[in-house]
């Protein structure tokens with residue numbers, strides 16, 4: 222493809238849900254589009270927790286940006302934007318400046334540790350493939366350590382998983398970890414009963430999945446507890462370190478802590494020098510432009526827009542609708558027409574709790590829970606996954622996991638000599654006892670004197 226310098230240059234930073242839609246909708250327009258992203262793949266974030274919990278492989282939920290956007294007017298660059306210079310009209314990148322006539326910023330969000338960045342080391346969050354792989358490895362290593370560790374106290378710590386934040390990500394992780402430890406893995410371990418692992422979900426607010434109607438929150442809590450998750454609401458975390466979590470005076474010893482709580486806008490927003498909201502998102506005009514700059518659009522999780530008294534939510538459908546809208550507004554700009562205000566259409570949202578259980582709201586009216594919600598959740602996620610191959614492999618993997626209860630994507634890469642507890646000869650569970658879900662009476666460790674819970 223030859224670049225045509227006469228044509229209007231559209232630069233899109235970020236090939237997530239919003240950026241990809243904007244680029245796709247500009248494909249046939251008389252513009253030169255440059256899409257840049259710091260990764261070479263588009264990521265389907267809603268299924269990241271399934272990579273973190275060993276159901277899916279990273280390749281199943283990602284697609285090469287080049288392949289998705291191949292077409293006549295689009296150049297794809299692997300590059301990280303460090304700032305935007307609104308005066309010079311350039312995106313400042315790791316390797317130089319990229320000039321634009323119209324700019325679309327779609328760099329999404331990152332984790333927020335509520336003023337405690339030091340917690341990040343001990344409680345990783347889930348946003349990228351690297352995060353999901355790191356969490357998977359942490360969880361699998363904790364189970365390996367529990368199998369090796371002869372000390373009952375430490376063993377309990379290895380088998381305690383704390384998830385901070387009961388929004389959709391925290392709930393998904395908690396449900397999946399509870400299922401995995403109760404049903405998928407116990408047969409694979411001989412010295413320790415993995416089914417006795419504790420999954421604790423901490424939420425500072427009074428209920429889980431706070432963005433959903435109260436009746437659905439209650440249902441979600443019941444379903445989580447049925448799965449074996451210890452749900453603690455009104456539990457404001459005051460400390461996190463490598464040996465556990467503090468909630469006020471209560472200490473929860475745990476070797477694996479995961480973060481599903483705060484969200485902050487991508488730091489690129491700060492470089493614009495325009496008004497931001499509390500989460501660092503750009504307060505955009507109804508047309509999705511930056512105030513005072515009709516040539517700069519901000520969309521998706523990076524944008525803050527109040528509509529009918531409510532913020533437009535930071536979810537994939539909103540980002541996609543915004544992406545389509547800015548493509549239209551860019552075409553209007555080029556044609557010398559006034560820009561149109563964006564209108565978010567809330568078709569609904571779902572949160573999955575575990576196998577056969579989800580909650581959801583459709584068109585702001587219809588409330589669903591249990592299996593019907595879960596089946597809809599499955600259908601929607603397959604529909605929106607990018608790439609035919611991904612749809613097929615994910616459907617196959619889900620069917621396989623559903624029927625066998627197995628978790629096969631259990632790679633621990635790298636060598637871990639010296640990081641695990643010392644190897645000591647220890648008794649193995651009799652084969653009939655090593656199946657925690659089928660033998661509920663089996664204790665966590667071999668010693669009868671051990672209590673099963675730590676408070």
Ligand SMILES: Cc1cc2nc3c(=O)[nH]c(=O)nc-3n(C[C@H](O)[C@H](O)[C@H](O)COP(=O)(O)OP(=O)(O)OC[C@H]3O[C@@H](n4cnc5c(N)ncnc54)[C@H](O)[C@@H]3O)c2cc1C
Pocket residue numbers: 234235236237238239240257258259260262263264266267268269270300301302303327328329330347348389390487489520521522523535536537538540570571
């Ligand atoms: C674990 C998890 C689960 C979720 N589950 C759901 C769900 O079930 N349903 C739902 O609707 N929503 C869900 N969401 C939210 C949804 O994924 C986001 O709302 C959506 O991705 C926002 O789209 P976006 O285009 O604004 O940003 P993103 O999709 O996050 O894309 C941002 C892109 O920008 C790139 N980027 C970032 N900074 C730079 C830079 N400086 N330079 C270059 N490139 C950069 C990133 O690599 C990325 O490709 C979930 C999110 C997470 C993290």
